[in-house]
Amino acid sequence: MSTATLSDSSVRPTRSVSTGALSGVGVLAVLVGTAVVQLAGGSNPALMVVVAGLAYLVLAPAVVLAVQGRRAAVDRLFTSLAWGSFLLALVPLVSVVALVVKNGAKRFDLDFLTHSMRGIGPRDAHGGAYHAIIGTLQQVGIASLIAIPIGLLAAVYVVEHGRGPLVSAVQFVTDVMTGVPSIVAGLFVFTFWVLALGQGFSGFAAALALAILMLPTVVRTTEVVLALVPDSLREAALALGVPRWKTVVRVVLPTAASGITTGVVLAIARVTGETAPLLLTALNFDSINTNPFQGQQAGLPSYVFAQAGQPQAAALDRAWAGALTLLLLVLLLNLVARLISRRTRLKG
Amino acid sequence: MTAPAAGPAAPTVPEPSHIGGESRRGDRVFFAMTGASGVLLVLTIIGIGIFLVVQAVPALRADTTNFLTTKEFLPEADKPTFGIAVLAFGTILTSLVAMVLAVPVALGVAIFVTQYAPRRLAGLLGGLVDLLAAVPSVVYGLWGIAFLNTHLQAVNKTLNATLGWFPLFGDTGGRYSRSILLASVVLAIMVLPIIAALTREVLLQVPSALSEAALALGATRWEAIRTAVLPPSRPGIVSAVMLGLGRALGETIAVALVLGTTPAITARILGPGGNTIAANIAAKFSEYAQAGRGALIATGLVLFVITFAVNALARVIVIRSARKRLG
Numbered sequence: 001m002s003t004a005t006l007s008d009s010s011v012r013p014t015r016s017v018s019t020g021a022l023s024g025v026g027v028l029a030v031l032v033g034t035a036v037v038q039l040a041g042g043s044n045p046a047l048m049v050v051v052a053g054l055a056y057l058v059l060a061p062a063v064v065l066a067v068q069g070r071r072a073a074v075d076r077l078f079t080s081l082a083w084g085s086f087l088l089a090l091v092p093l094v095s096v097v098a099l100v101v102k103n104g105a106k107r108f109d110l111d112f113l114t115h116s117m118r119g120i121g122p123r124d125a126h127g128g129a130y131h132a133i134i135g136t137l138q139q140v141g142i143a144s145l146i147a148i149p150i151g152l153l154a155a156v157y158v159v160e161h162g163r164g165p166l167v168s169a170v171q172f173v174t175d176v177m178t179g180v181p182s183i184v185a186g187l188f189v190f191t192f193w194v195l196a197l198g199q200g201f202s203g204f205a206a207a208l209a210l211a212i213l214m215l216p217t218v219v220r221t222t223e224v225v226l227a228l229v230p231d232s233l234r235e236a237a238l239a240l241g242v243p244r245w246k247t248v249v250r251v252v253l254p255t256a257a258s259g260i261t262t263g264v265v266l267a268i269a270r271v272t273g274e275t276a277p278l279l280l281t282a283l284n285f286d287s288i289n290t291n292p293f294q295g296q297q298a299g300l301p302s303y304v305f306a307q308a309g310q311p312q313a314a315a316l317d318r319a320w321a322g323a324l325t326l327l328l329l330v331l332l333l334n335l336v337a338r339l340i341s342r343r344t345r346l347k348g
Numbered sequence: 349m350t351a352p353a354a355g356p357a358a359p360t361v362p363e364p365s366h367i368g369g370e371s372r373r374g375d376r377v378f379f380a381m382t383g384a385s386g387v388l389l390v391l392t393i394i395g396i397g398i399f400l401v402v403q404a405v406p407a408l409r410a411d412t413t414n415f416l417t418t419k420e421f422l423p424e425a426d427k428p429t430f431g432i433a434v435l436a437f438g439t440i441l442t443s444l445v446a447m448v449l450a451v452p453v454a455l456g457v458a459i460f461v462t463q464y465a466p467r468r469l470a471g472l473l474g475g476l477v478d479l480l481a482a483v484p485s486v487v488y489g490l491w492g493i494a495f496l497n498t499h500l501q502a503v504n505k506t507l508n509a510t511l512g513w514f515p516l517f518g519d520t521g522g523r524y525s526r527s528i529l530l531a532s533v534v535l536a537i538m539v540l541p542i543i544a545a546l547t548r549e550v551l552l553q554v555p556s557a558l559s560e561a562a563l564a565l566g567a568t569r570w571e572a573i574r575t576a577v578l579p580p581s582r583p584g585i586v587s588a589v590m591l592g593l594g595r596a597l598g599e600t601i602a603v604a605l606v607l608g609t610t611p612a613i614t615a616r617i618l619g620p621g622g623n624t625i626a627a628n629i630a631a632k633f634s635e636y637a638q639a640g641r642g643a644l645i646a647t648g649l650v651l652f653v654i655t656f657a658v659n660a661l662a663r664v665i666v667i668r669s670a671r672k673r674l675g
Contacts, residue, residue, distance in 0.1 A: 046499075075568035082464045085456025086473065089544070092537045093480050096491045103494075150385045157382035170386040172663070173393045179591065179659030180652070181598025183626045184396065187648040190641075191399040212392060219389070245378030273484025276600035279630050301486045301601075308490045308605055316494060323487045334482050338475070 017064050017076075025063055029056035053084060097327070104324025107317045113325070117286040117298075122310040129322050131288040132303035136329075138292040139203050139282065139299055140272050143210035148264055150211075151218030156248055158219070159226040170219075177216040185212045186277030194281070201283050203292030206299065209277035214267045221263025225256040262341040269333035273326060275301035300326045400649040407642025415646065419611060421628070423643030424636060430643050432650055437613045438622030439651070442528055442603065443596040445516075445617055446535035451589055454540045458547035463559075463573055474548060481541035489605030492534040493526070497606070500530050504618040520619025526608030528617040531624075534606055535596045543592040550584030551577060583669030590662035594655045600626035625651040 033052025037044065057080050065073035115128035154174075158167050189209040193199050229252050237247040253260070278284075278299045284306050285296040300322060307319035408415055410428045418431025461474045504524035511517045520527070554577050562572035578585075604627035608620030623631075629644045636644065 071568055071571065075570040078570040078573075079464060082456050082460035085453045086460040086465075086477070088453055089457050089477055089480065089540060093476070093483075095495070096483055096487065099491060099495055100487060150388060153382040153385035154389050157379070157386045160382070161379075166383065166386055166390075169390050173390050175663050176656060176659055177389070177393060179594045179598075179655050180393075180396065181600065181626055181655055183598065183600040183629050184400075184648055184652045184655070187629065187645055188396040188399055191403045191645060192395060195403060196399065215389065215392075243372075243374050245374045248378070269482060273482075273486065275484070275486040276626070276630055280633055283634060301484060304486045304490060305601055305605065308486070308493065319490055320494075323490050326484055327487055330482055330484060331479075334479070 017067050025060050026056055029059055100323050100327050103320035107321035108324050112321050116288045122312045122315040125314050129303050132298040132300045135203055135297040136300040139206045142207035143214055144268055146211040147214035147218055151215050152222055155219045155222035158223055174216045174219045182213055182274050183276040185209045186280035190280045201296050203282050203297035206278050206282035209281050210271040213271050217267035218264055222260050225259030229255045258340050258343055262337045265333055265337040269330050273301055273330050275305050278302040400645055404646035404649045407646050423640045432647055434611050434613055434622055435625045435628050435647055439597055439624040442531045442624055445532035446596045447593055449536035450540045454543035457544040458551055461548055462551040477541050477544050485602045488534050488538055489602035492606040497530055501525055508618050516617050518616040520616050523619045526620045528621055531603050531607045534602050535599055539592040539596045542595055543588050546588035547585050550581045554580055583665050587662040587665045590658055594658040598626055598655050600630045603627040604630045
């Protein structure tokens with residue numbers, strides 16, 4: 001990069017620490033890490049990596065300090081810190097995915113995917129997540145049917161109306177709703193739907209809570225994409241005598257379609273993994289319940305939560321397999337969203 | 349258009365008044381629908397407040413002690429005694445420790461992705477960190493309790509042995525499992541991608557001409573970031589951190605799985621202690637009857653107010669800085 005050479009050479013044009021020298025420092029840091037841990041009587045590879053990383057954070061600026069001076073050394077320190085933060089952030093991601101795949105594979109099979117937990121205690125082997133998968137698909141499906149049209153319309157209102165007290169109110173509420181904890185959304189549906197309206201616990205109640213959590217994401221992303229649609233398109237349609245509502249439905253929305261779809265799919269992915277609202281609205285259930293409007297219903301996240309809370313190994317194996325199913329579902333949705341956004345013409 | 353330009357092969361042109369009338373009716377219906385959706389959104393947030401208050405009040409009336417200062421949480425006793433002291437303290441402590449852990453790394457990630465990473469890879473690397481946010485909280489909870497807990501106990505032990513004089517790392521009676529620190533680490537991992545993504549957007553808003561000017565004047569890369577990129581981004585970064593804090597305060601399931609619950613107020617984070625408002629609701633809801641659930645709703649109301657305040661503050665910071673820039 002040209003800027004890099006510019007900044008490096010501006011410090012002291014004659015001498016600089018080459019990449020080769022820095023990788024030498026890196027090798028030295030690894031040796032230090034291994035040596036320190038072994039001298040302390042340990043053999044934990046993770047600990048060695050940590051010590052080696054810290055050694056590099058000290059050694060690399062020290063070498064640069066000796067050759068180039070203080071400013072370049074500070075620069076080197078912060079460059080290493082930036083790289084270090086990024087690598088550190090990847091550690092939990094790799095660890096979580098690796099463990100979920102490894103531990104989940106034990107029970108992730110056709111038996112798991114096609115059986116419920118009816119009549120199976122925490123100690124028993126077998127049992128699966130079939131009932132929970134049905135529940136999650138229904139709950140998330142209904143939540144999407146509620147949240148997507150309302151979210152789209154609200155976003156259209158904000159963008160196409162421009163100004164007004166309700167517009168700023170909607171924008172403010174969208175912001176605040178993004179921050180509403182999922183457990184509070186669950187509590188609200190419990191007080192409103194279950195207690196005040198006396199409708200009882202059901203998959204539909206869970207869907208209502210999930211819809212509340214989806215709405216702000218749908219409104220916000222749609223708003224951003226709609227604002228990117230050039231005004232000339234709207235004006236062209238209006239000049240042709242097309243009514244405003246038809247301009248929105250036939251010109252503005254299709255132009256922004258892929259961007260909106262990306263946002264919607266990401267919103268679906270987000271609520272698919274939500275556990276807290278399910279516990280207060282659909283509770284949990286061991287058997288298959290294909291009617292989302294009547295009675296308790298399991299969901300994949302609440303299934304994992306219930307199994308993970310048991311001390312028995314068989315239950316924990318089921319929890320991991322459930323987590324793998326859930327993770328696959330969520331990552332698949334994320335992948336779909338990314339593929340759609342890649343084809344998008346309007347970039348946000 | 350009173351006289352539509354009819355081309356040579358123009359089809360039958362409807363009466364102008366007809367066009368106007370139909371379109372106006374269509375517009376009215378359509379925009380009434382969009383407006384109604386907006387109103388519904390506003391009503392939802394008001395409804396959350398109202399319904400929580402309505403259900404919390406009877407429970408609070410039945411409470412025989414001071415709700416704000418009582419440590420016990422026994423809403424189903426003959427004389428209900430419950431308070432939010434332990435839960436509120438636990439919620440704030442776990443979140444603050446999580447922020448201490450997450451904020452530096454998140455800022456480092458954002459700076460790395462926008463300033464240091466090769467241009468071509470920046471989007472991909474940023475997306476990788478975003479994936480952290482895609483992992484469901486229940487999966488983090490399972491990972492935390494079944495994997496991280498074992499490994500963190502050794503770390504807790506070492507911290508206590510070497511830095512035990514520091515109040516936060518004080519003696520916990522030899523119990524290091526399911527510690528407050530474990531909950532904070534899991535929370536930190538969960539809010540990190542949120543803060544990193546928001547900060548990244550803020551840093552990208554800074555015109556690259558600013559840092560290029562600094563570089564041209566002889567600044568090193570870090571000096572350019574410190575003097576040209578970070579100062580104009582400060583309000584945005586503060587608001588990103590606040591939004592992350594809001595998320596940490598309200599996180600439920602991961603904490604509920606990970607945290608060992610003891611009804612005490614302790615700042616010794618290496619051992620089990622306390623609980624959070626959200627996790628307490630998730631853990632107790634199914635076992636409680638009406639009175640207990642009322643008490644849980646009261647605590648949920650407190651959580652709603654806290655997170656509402658934090659998020660509103662984050663928004664105010666952004667609006668203020670935008671106004672300052674314009675004025």
